[in-house]
Amino acid sequence: MPRNAVEVHDNLVLEPRDVKFDWSDLPLHWVPDEPFVTHTINVLHLLLPEGERWFIKVFRDALPMIRDEQLREEVLGFIGQESIHAEAHQEVLEHLLAQGLDPRPYVRQIAWLFQRVLGEKPGLSARRRRENVIERVAFVAAIEHFTAFLGHWALNSPALDRAKADPTMVDLLRWHGAEEVEHRSVAFDLMVHLDPGYLRRVRGMTVSGPLLVHLWVRGVRFLLAADPTLQGSIRPSWKLAWDGARRGLLPDPIASLRSGLRYLRPAYHPTQEGSSAQALGYLATSPAARAAAH
Numbered sequence: 001m002p003r004n005a006v007e008v009h010d011n012l013v014l015e016p017r018d019v020k021f022d023w024s025d026l027p028l029h030w031v032p033d034e035p036f037v038t039h040t041i042n043v044l045h046l047l048l049p050e051g052e053r054w055f056i057k058v059f060r061d062a063l064p065m066i067r068d069e070q071l072r073e074e075v076l077g078f079i080g081q082e083s084i085h086a087e088a089h090q091e092v093l094e095h096l097l098a099q100g101l102d103p104r105p106y107v108r109q110i111a112w113l114f115q116r117v118l119g120e121k122p123g124l125s126a127r128r129r130r131e132n133v134i135e136r137v138a139f140v141a142a143i144e145h146f147t148a149f150l151g152h153w154a155l156n157s158p159a160l161d162r163a164k165a166d167p168t169m170v171d172l173l174r175w176h177g178a179e180e181v182e183h184r185s186v187a188f189d190l191m192v193h194l195d196p197g198y199l200r201r202v203r204g205m206t207v208s209g210p211l212l213v214h215l216w217v218r219g220v221r222f223l224l225a226a227d228p229t230l231q232g233s234i235r236p237s238w239k240l241a242w243d244g245a246r247r248g249l250l251p252d253p254i255a256s257l258r259s260g261l262r263y264l265r266p267a268y269h270p271t272q273e274g275s276s277a278q279a280l281g282y283l284a285t286s287p288a289a290r291a292a293a294h
């Protein structure tokens with residue numbers, strides 16, 4: 001069984017860093033000459049603002065159910081960090097729109113999914129409402145496994161620097177990635193606190209894992225079609241994804257799948273993945289995080 005949240009995190013203090021980014025000079029293909037790689041990573045900007053606002057709503061719904069002060073503090077810190085993440089990615093969406101790539105049709109679908117399909121169900125009895133909140137926490141916990149995986153990848157992706165990817169965007173990815181690694185246990189610990197059952201964890205991953213893959217594939221397809229400079233000339237394919245991963249510019253799809261399977265190991269805990277020391281090390285040098293600290 002996973003250890004108790006208090007034992008694992010007696011020193012975890014999650015601090016929201018109020019970062020600002022200037023996108024005025026961001027090229028449409030911010031990994032130069034790599035539109036497929038750029039748009040595959042850009043899917044984050046499509047999914048995260050709505051997704052992270054939904055996490056916050058779920059966690060606010062769960063707050064009255066928490067019977068552990070340390071965990072409550074962590075959940076509040078998590079909410080603070082995710083709300084800044086959502087805003088930071090929202091600003092990139094506005095920049096895409098200004099450059100002639102309109103992300104709104106896709107974002108509307110995502111908003112519908114998170115608010116209507118995965119949102120709070122009205123009119124439930126107290127018992128069924130509690131069950132519904134825990135179920136949604138389990139979805140968040142599974143997604144947070146992947147955001148930590150992607151964060152760890154972003155912190156260990158020197159190929160992006162070699163490819164001369166835009167340094168402000170790389171800082172956004174690594175600042176966000178580092179905070180995802182930093183708070184990677186919170187959703188999982190909250191799920192276990194509310195329901196220690198293994199089946200809950202499996203259900204969360206069974207829904208969230210395939211949904212995330214589906215949304216990502218659709219997002220890449222959407223962005224490549226909506227990019228006014230490409231006019232549909234690049235057809236997305238797994239071959240292009242493999243090629244990007246082989247060159248270190250994208251996460252490896254097989255490593256991502258394996259990571260999802262590790263989440264199902266009975267003895268799994270998020271602290272077994274990624275490195276808090278590395279994440280905090282990056283946050284100490286990140287241009288945006290340093291500017292926010294002053």
Ligand SMILES: [Fe+2]
Pocket residue numbers: 052081082085147176180
């Ligand atoms: Fe986040």
Ligand SMILES: [Fe+2]
Pocket residue numbers: 082144147179180183
């Ligand atoms: Fe997160």
